[in-house]
Amino acid sequence: MISRTGEMTDTLKITNLHVNVADKPILKGVDLEIVRGETHALMGPNGSGKSTLGLAIMGHPGYEITSGSVELNGEDILEKDADERARSGVFMAFQRPVAIPGVKMADFLRHAATNIRRPDRKEGEDLIPMREFRKELREKMGQLKMDTEFARRYVNDGFSGGEMKRAEILQMAMLKPKFAILDETDSGLDVDAVKLASQSIAEIGREKMGILIITHHDKLLEHNIPDKTHVILGGRIVETGGPELAQELHQHGYDRIRAAHPEAAAEDDKMKVEAAAAG
Amino acid sequence: MPQTETATGFTPETFEAFLASRDEPTWLTEQRRAAFAAFGELPQPHSGMEEWRRTDIRLLRLDKYAPALERPAVDSLPAALLTSGGSTSSIDEDLLDQTAPLVEQLTGVGDTPAETRLALAGQTAALNSHSISSQLIEEHAKQGVIFGSLDQVVTQHPDLVQKYLFTRAGDLRYDRFAALHAAFWSGGTILYVPQGVRIEQPLYIQSSITPGSADFGHTLVVLEEGAEATLLAELSGGEEAGGLHCGGVEIIVGRGAFLRYVNLQNWDNTVWHFAHHKALVEADARLQWTVGALGSKVSKVNQHVALVGPGANAQVNGVMFAEGRQHLDYHTLQHHEAKSCRSDLLYKGGLQDQSRMVWRGMIKVDPGADKTDGYQRNDNLMLSDDARADSIPGLEIEADDVICTHGATTGRVDDEQIFYLQARGLTRNEATRVIVAGFFQQVFDRITIPSVREALGHAIRRRIREYE
Numbered sequence: 001m002i003s004r005t006g007e008m009t010d011t012l013k014i015t016n017l018h019v020n021v022a023d024k025p026i027l028k029g030v031d032l033e034i035v036r037g038e039t040h041a042l043m044g045p046n047g048s049g050k051s052t053l054g055l056a057i058m059g060h061p062g063y064e065i066t067s068g069s070v071e072l073n074g075e076d077i078l079e080k081d082a083d084e085r086a087r088s089g090v091f092m093a094f095q096r097p098v099a100i101p102g103v104k105m106a107d108f109l110r111h112a113a114t115n116i117r118r119p120d121r122k123e124g125e126d127l128i129p130m131r132e133f134r135k136e137l138r139e140k141m142g143q144l145k146m147d148t149e150f151a152r153r154y155v156n157d158g159f160s161g162g163e164m165k166r167a168e169i170l171q172m173a174m175l176k177p178k179f180a181i182l183d184e185t186d187s188g189l190d191v192d193a194v195k196l197a198s199q200s201i202a203e204i205g206r207e208k209m210g211i212l213i214i215t216h217h218d219k220l221l222e223h224n225i226p227d228k229t230h231v232i233l234g235g236r237i238v239e240t241g242g243p244e245l246a247q248e249l250h251q252h253g254y255d256r257i258r259a260a261h262p263e264a265a266a267e268d269d270k271m272k273v274e275a276a277a278a279g
Numbered sequence: 280m281p282q283t284e285t286a287t288g289f290t291p292e293t294f295e296a297f298l299a300s301r302d303e304p305t306w307l308t309e310q311r312r313a314a315f316a317a318f319g320e321l322p323q324p325h326s327g328m329e330e331w332r333r334t335d336i337r338l339l340r341l342d343k344y345a346p347a348l349e350r351p352a353v354d355s356l357p358a359a360l361l362t363s364g365g366s367t368s369s370i371d372e373d374l375l376d377q378t379a380p381l382v383e384q385l386t387g388v389g390d391t392p393a394e395t396r397l398a399l400a401g402q403t404a405a406l407n408s409h410s411i412s413s414q415l416i417e418e419h420a421k422q423g424v425i426f427g428s429l430d431q432v433v434t435q436h437p438d439l440v441q442k443y444l445f446t447r448a449g450d451l452r453y454d455r456f457a458a459l460h461a462a463f464w465s466g467g468t469i470l471y472v473p474q475g476v477r478i479e480q481p482l483y484i485q486s487s488i489t490p491g492s493a494d495f496g497h498t499l500v501v502l503e504e505g506a507e508a509t510l511l512a513e514l515s516g517g518e519e520a521g522g523l524h525c526g527g528v529e530i531i532v533g534r535g536a537f538l539r540y541v542n543l544q545n546w547d548n549t550v551w552h553f554a555h556h557k558a559l560v561e562a563d564a565r566l567q568w569t570v571g572a573l574g575s576k577v578s579k580v581n582q583h584v585a586l587v588g589p590g591a592n593a594q595v596n597g598v599m600f601a602e603g604r605q606h607l608d609y610h611t612l613q614h615h616e617a618k619s620c621r622s623d624l625l626y627k628g629g630l631q632d633q634s635r636m637v638w639r640g641m642i643k644v645d646p647g648a649d650k651t652d653g654y655q656r657n658d659n660l661m662l663s664d665d666a667r668a669d670s671i672p673g674l675e676i677e678a679d680d681v682i683c684t685h686g687a688t689t690g691r692v693d694d695e696q697i698f699y700l701q702a703r704g705l706t707r708n709e710a711t712r713v714i715v716a717g718f719f720q721q722v723f724d725r726i727t728i729p730s731v732r733e734a735l736g737h738a739i740r741r742r743i744r745e746y747e
Contacts, residue, residue, distance in 0.1 A: 058702050061694065082701035083710075092702060098695045102717025108703070111713070115704035123709055154717070171703065 010036035010073055010089070012057075012179045012210055017068035019049075019056045024274060026052045028235035028267070029068070034210040036178055039224050041246050042214045044232035045254050047272050050214045051095060053232070054181040058092040059085050072179075086112075087119035089178030093168035093185050099156040105167065106137060106151035109174055116175045140173045144200055161188030169200050179210040186220045198223040218250040231257055234267025288342035289318065289459060297346040297463060301430075304437045310444070314451045314461035321455040324579075330454075333637045333669060334579050334608040339551055344493040344523045347408035347465040400480040400508075401426045405466035406516075407492040413468075415482075422476045429467035429497055439471060443501055448529035448557040453581070456553040460495060460525045467497035472506035474533075481539075481728070484512040488550070490520030498528040502536035502564075509539040511731065515574065517550040524550060524575075530558035532566050534588060541731050543571035544578065545738070548605055552578040562588025562617070569726050570626075571735050572599040572607050573742075583612040586620035586648075596722050597626030597657075600739045601634030601666070608637040613655060615648040615678075624655040627722045629715055629739060630666035639671040642685065646677045653683040660718045661691045662711070662743065712743050 012034045019027040026049045034040055044050050056063040057070055059082035069076050077085050100108065114127040127133075141148055144166055156164055165185050172180050182201065186194050202223040205211050213220055221243065229245040230237045233254070238261040239245065249257070258265040286293050294315050298308060324331040401415035403426070410428030425432060425439070433440045445451050451461035468484045486496045494514070502508060514524060524546065532538045544552055552575035560566045572578060584593045593613070601607050613622040628636045642653040659668040670687035692714050700710035719739060723732045 060698055060702075081707065082698055083704055083706050086702055086704040094699070094702075098693070098699045100696055100699070100714060100717050102720030103713055108700075108713065111705060111709070112700075112703035115706075115709075123706060154720075175703065 010178045010210065011071075012036075012090070013069075013071045013074075014053075014057070015069045015071070017053070017056065017070065018066040019052055020064040020066050021052060021062060022278070023064075024271075024278075025066070026235055026271070027056065030232070030235075030237055032212075032230060032237065034179060034212060036210040037208075038227045039205065039211045039213065041221055041226035041229045042212055042232060043216070043229060043246060043249050045268065046216075047275050048232045048268055049235045049271075050232055051183050054092050054183045054212070054214060057085075057090065057181060058082055083115070086175075086177075087116055089116075090181075091172055091175055091177035091179065092181040093165075093172055093183060095183040095185075095187065097156045097164050097168060099154070099158075101154050101157045103155050104152055105155055106134075108155050109133075109137065109151075109171065112171070113174050116177075137174065140170060143203070144170055144173070145196060146170065162190070162193045165189055165193070165197060169197055169204070173200070173204045177209060179212070180205065181212045181214065182220070183214045184216070185213075186215055186217055194219045195222075218246050221246050233257060233261055234264035234271065236264055236267075238264045287345040289344075289346065289463065291315075293346055293348075294462065297348060300348050301465075303433060304441070306437075306441050307433060307444075310451070311462050314445075314458045317452045317458035318455060318462055321452070321458055323455060330610060330639075331579070334577065334606060336551075336577060336579070339577075341459075341523075343491075343521075346463045347493070347495060350409050398480050400478045400482050402483040402485070403427060403468045404484075405468075405486045405494070405496055407488050408464075408466040408486075408495045410466045419476070419478055423473040424476060424478065425469060425471040426482055427469065429469045429499060430465060432469045436471075440469065440499070443499055443529065443531060444497075445529070448531055448559050448585075449527055449555070450557075453555055456525055456579075457527065457555050460497070460527045460553075460555070463525070464495045464497040464527065466495070467499070468512075469499045470501070470508065470510055472502045472508050472536075474503040475505045476503075477507040478509070481509040481511050484510065486512070486514045487516035488522045488524070488546075489516065490518050490547075491522060492517070493523040494526065496524075496526055498526075498530075500528075500530040500538065500540065502532050502538050504534040505536055506533065507537045509728065511541045511543075511728070513543045513545065514552075515545045515547075517547040519547060519549055521549040521576070522546065522551070524552045524554065526552075526554040528554070528556040528558075530556075530566070532558065532560045532564040532591075534561045535563045536561070537565045539567045539569075539728065541569045541571070541726075541728065543731075543735070544574055545571070546574035548574060548576055548603055550575050552576075552580070554578075554580045555583075556581065557583040557585065558593070559585050559587050560591040560593050560620075563590040564588065564592070566591075566593045567596075567727065568593065569596040569598070569731065570609070571731075572597070572601075572609065573735075573738055574605075575607070576605065578607045578609070580608070581610045581612070583614065584622060585614040585616055586622060587616050589617045589619045591617065591620045593620075593622045594725065595622070595624040595626075596725050597624070597628075597638075598719060598722055598735050598739075599626065599628035599636060600631075600742055601628070601636055602631040602742055602744075603634060604632070605634045606637075607635070609639075611638070611640045611655070613640075613642045613653055615642070615644040615651040615653060618648050618678075619650045620648065621652040622654065625722050625725065626657045627719055628657070628659040628668060629662060629718065629743075630659060630668055631662040631742070631744065633663070633665040635666065636668045637671075638669070638687075639673070640685070641673040641675060642683050644674075644676045644678045644681055644683065648678045649680045651676075651678060651681045651683065653681070655685045657687045658718070658721075659687075659689045660715060661689065662715070712740050715743055716740060
């Protein structure tokens, strides 16, 4: 896409994406296009495939793409490993980030930031100079009102729910992706923490990122008013609207959506039964 | 008369030739004779013995090796791990402190700036169980510190050595390898620190072998009351042609004394390694003992810490990494003989390829050793489906009011951890190295000597291959 100033604008384009998890179809033809600078909200009931979309875009090996494409500026990224996707500018803030005991946040982030900023870096080449990195990390942690002691803790090890989410936002701030998928970054946070997270995301993301906010609620959207709201049901996006759609879902739930899309609602019910059976 | 080859094996003939080559006090010759007799009497270890159940040594040919009769015609030691540990090509070196490895620091090899070099209080070197050099800074010599080749010191201070050698911390009849070692030890190092003397800088022992040779080095460490010292020992060599290490370490940490001791075996992966290490920790004394096990074809090691006086405190750290078909078998014993003592053991192992590791740990609390605080833990990380680790913790408690806990875990590198790191731009290979480094960090955090941490960390990271 060409912007008004004539520069190439980065685009993440998902076309007819089908994804299986443990041989069960979860996504059944998702289409979504995000232009860098836009904020999109992805909403839907539990188990409708929201996180699956994020993890499939990011390249989690447990998510099998059976058809469709995910293109970054016209280039299909589905053949790439997760690290290559990350280095091409795609980021995901995870709902439940895994702990890496013994690895300090600062060391991990310095390595990650170096690889993201220098996508052609070969293993073993120098990292960003420590002094430069520390200064930047301290600034960002200050913005997020994080204690500098946090940098010395082991990655996600013994973090509270809120600390994990803040750590994910910190990573986004340091890695400055072109596109960020935020998977339930508001869950597990108290009111103040959500507000801070919401403001931080808005500050980091403003005009610099394409953001896909996966959420049940509208809290994160307060400071990140979506250009588009998508509703996913039964593995498909069934409606797309503006911020008012997010508002509606938050206030009234999914009854109208389910009634308007009975086939998707039936799919959704079936997936829930299967998920419950699978344990 | 035909040209005879150098006699090999540990026969009465080679034993007599060995004795004849040495000018030693009578008590020592008698001790060696007793040990050699025990070597003849004790059974060859086999899989029917509990301690040897998991370690097969049927392929060991003792007759291929020889006692240290002839000085090796080599004037330099093989490159040591701690020298090459700081390879700048290894990845992720920035993840840890930037301290250069030990030997670079002490010798100034490479481009280590002078101000970061670790000054040593002394060092000894041995090749093929012959002492090559020994140095101790004069300040400490004047204080009465003795540090040097055990071979030489036994003639200079026979009474001192007689008092300790295989009397309190060594049992020459423990098994056949203990007897073999006591009969044929040579080279070796003694560190004696008189009462109240504190040596700030580390002392360093390097032992090497040329391919196909044997090392029978013995280490004897005695810290008198209130003394303090740090001793680093490194064993390496035997490149691709095999070798034999049959060693022993005896440590006595006197009342209120403090010893930090690091023993790193980094033999070539063709070397047989048998050793008995024992430390006695007296009242209110402290011992921080770090074992690094990276090399050898087969290792069978007994590490024994005896807390013999009230208030003694021992911390034991083990860092093990095995690859290929290496087999590392370490038996640890934390023996609480006195009351109110503390022992804290953490062994961590990483296994790659088809390697195998055995850790068998025991906390033994004698009757009367009340208020004991004992802890032992072994964690293993498997980097391949073909590796195998056995963790066998044990407790034997015969006292009251005791806190003893143990634990063991064996896990794999978690795919979710790899994905998480990859999602942040690290390659799969980098992710694996980072996770393994993190796994060992918990034990590195306990090692208070930065250069040792660093050298072990580099060595392990260098060994990690592509992980699928």
